[in-house]
Amino acid sequence: MKKLLHITGALVAITALAGAGVAFASSQFKQSSNIALTATKAGAPTGFKVNIASSDPGAPNGQPQALKVLTVTFPKSTRFNFKSTAVKQCTASPTELVATKGAACPAKSRIGSGTAVANGAPVYPTIPENATVYVGKGKLLFMLVPTGPVGTPLPLEGAVSGNKLTTPVPALSSGGLNIVITEFKVTVKTVGSGKQAFVTAGQCTKGKFTVKSSFTYYTGSPVSKSSSSKCK
Numbered sequence: 646m647k648k649l650l651h652i653t654g655a656l657v658a659i660t661a662l663a664g665a666g667v668a669f670a671s672s673q674f675k676q677s678s679n680i681a682l683t684a685t686k687a688g689a690p691t692g693f694k695v696n697i698a699s700s701d702p703g704a705p706n707g708q709p710q711a712l713k714v715l716t717v718t719f720p721k722s723t724r725f726n727f728k729s730t731a732v733k734q735c736t737a738s739p740t741e742l743v744a745t746k747g748a749a750c751p752a753k754s755r756i757g758s759g760t761a762v763a764n765g766a767p768v769y770p771t772i773p774e775n776a777t778v779y780v781g782k783g784k785l786l787f788m789l790v791p792t793g794p795v796g797t798p799l800p801l802e803g804a805v806s807g808n809k810l811t812t813p814v815p816a817l818s819s820g821g822l823n824i825v826i827t828e829f830k831v832t833v834k835t836v837g838s839g840k841q842a843f844v845t846a847g848q849c850t851k852g853k854f855t856v857k858s859s860f861t862y863y864t865g866s867p868v869s870k871s872s873s874s875k876c877k
Contacts, residue, residue: 670710670865671703678858680717681874683835687849690842692835693719695759697858698828706766711825716811716859723808723847727783731837732756735779735786742800745775747788754779757842759831761789765824769795776831780843785810787831808847816863849876 676699684691699709727734735750742749757778765772770793779786785803803812817824836843846854853873860868 661664668705670821670862671701673701673703674701674709674865676709676860676868676870678860678870679872680856680858681872682720682723682846682854682856682876683844684854685874685876686723686730687720687846687876689846690835690838691844691846692757692833695829695831695833697830699825700827701772706764706770708764708766708823708825709714710865711816711826711863712795712814712821712860714811714813714859714861716809716861718857718859719808719810720847720849720856721808724725724839724845726841726845727780727804729837729841729843731841732780732843734782736782739800740788743798746790746798747779747800750786754781756836757779757831757833759829761830762827762828763824764827765795765822768822774826776829778831778833782817785812787812789826827839846876852876 654748677697679696682691682693697715699712701709704710733751733753735754737749739746747755755777758778761774761776763772763774764842765769773792774789775792777788777790779788779804784805787801787803788798789801790798801812801814803810833844852875854876855871855873858870858872860870861870
């Protein structure tokens, strides 16, 4: 049981949903993804809000299938400037991040925060987590820290390439139990201005910023979602 408590807390985010093992989706499986830029004009400094959730009341213990990789494609020409003087890159190792719950990262690298909820049914059907987003070296670091006595922190790395953010999700299990993140909500703030903006909004098409999310699971078929926000 002690081992289960430690592994249960090693939950993931971002950014996304996490899990492990061989849970298959039922016909009632639902995946939602709403990712919106906070800017309203192309070429402007921006942040973004993420609201991702999954559910499957038809699955054993109501636990959704586990995510393997989440790829988020921001509007064309969206830029991430890792050389911006408005941020400082966190170079802490995963071990340091876990040991300090993210405090090893400089304050200037912290760009976002939010929450997550994990499903460790049937033992722990609801596990609340705090989520924090840091700027790494060419990547975003997503740190989940349990708010209760169950579990330990775990960092995730989202690689940035152009306007794409790709976050692999490790499979998590203990004693035959799967652990799945069912909700992930974070707000990444607007940091910097002009050429020093960390994120610059890309192309506005027909009055909308469109963000596409591609979910690949350990089991089942991939799912693609699209969300948008108004722009000019």
